[in-house]
Amino acid sequence: MAASFRQEFIRFAIDTKVLLFGGFKTKAGRLSPYFFNAGLFCDGNSLRQLARFYAKAISAAGVPYDMLFGPAYKGIPLVAAVAIALAEDGRNVPFSYNRKEAKDHGEGGSVVGAPLAGRALIVDDVISAGTSVRESVNLIRASNAVPAGVLIALDRMERGSGELSATQEVGQLYGMPVISIATLDDLIGFLENEKGMGPQLAAVAAYRQQYGVKNA
Numbered sequence: 001m002a003a004s005f006r007q008e009f010i011r012f013a014i015d016t017k018v019l020l021f022g023g024f025k026t027k028a029g030r031l032s033p034y035f036f037n038a039g040l041f042c043d044g045n046s047l048r049q050l051a052r053f054y055a056k057a058i059s060a061a062g063v064p065y066d067m068l069f070g071p072a073y074k075g076i077p078l079v080a081a082v083a084i085a086l087a088e089d090g091r092n093v094p095f096s097y098n099r100k101e102a103k104d105h106g107e108g109g110s111v112v113g114a115p116l117a118g119r120a121l122i123v124d125d126v127i128s129a130g131t132s133v134r135e136s137v138n139l140i141r142a143s144n145a146v147p148a149g150v151l152i153a154l155d156r157m158e159r160g161s162g163e164l165s166a167t168q169e170v171g172q173l174y175g176m177p178v179i180s181i182a183t184l185d186d187l188i189g190f191l192e193n194e195k196g197m198g199p200q201l202a203a204v205a206a207y208r209q210q211y212g213v214k215n216a
Contacts, residue, residue: 005057007190009153010187012050016040018041018046019036034187034204038154047077047081050153054078054085054181067120068082068096069122079095083095095113096114098139111143119148122137122148122150124152126155130170149178150167150179152167154187157213158212163213163214165213167180184208187204188204
């Protein structure tokens with residue numbers, strides 16, 4: 001199955017305890033039955049494997065791009081790791097990332113690495129409020145480059161203040177695709193086929209029913 005890497009990613013996230021089940025309060029005040037923290041991919045081996053999953057998601061999406069961009073701070077190690085994974089697959093692409101504060105000495109500016117040019121694919125961990133995406137899009141466009149899309153690890157497919165999810169809002173606002181390694185539906189599909197995960201499946205499915213976006 002072409003997209004089997006999505007199920008493999010869910011298992012990987014559970015095995016590394018990046019994806020946990022229980023009761024977790026979200027920023028929106030909702031009680032979520034699962035918690036995903038990409039910041040816990042914090043050793044060489046797990047980051048290497050994560051980057052391989054990102055590379056597979058890019059390949060599966062088929063979105064044209066010329067370079068990668070990582071928003072500070074979480075996007076910095078991610079974009080470097082993904083560039084390495086793509087190079088190992090035979091595609092050597094430039095990448096850059098931004099500083100939180102512009103540097104007024106040395107090379108100066110707020111962007112480090114390759115010059116922003118052509119179609120830049122933004123690499124991040126998740127989309128919550130969309131702040132880092134907005135800043136990235138503004139930086140890319142200010143350099144006369146084109147934001148090609150956003151690449152994230154997990155799409156929670158959860159409504160924000162309206163009927164759309166954060167990823168749908170970003171896609172609609174900027175007219176670009178949001179690519180994820182896996183989604184909430186992939187997580188539910190994994191739990192459906194995993195023995196002994198009935199309680200987790202029931203809790204996540206109920207959460208999806210209550211807060212998930214429709215026709216996602």
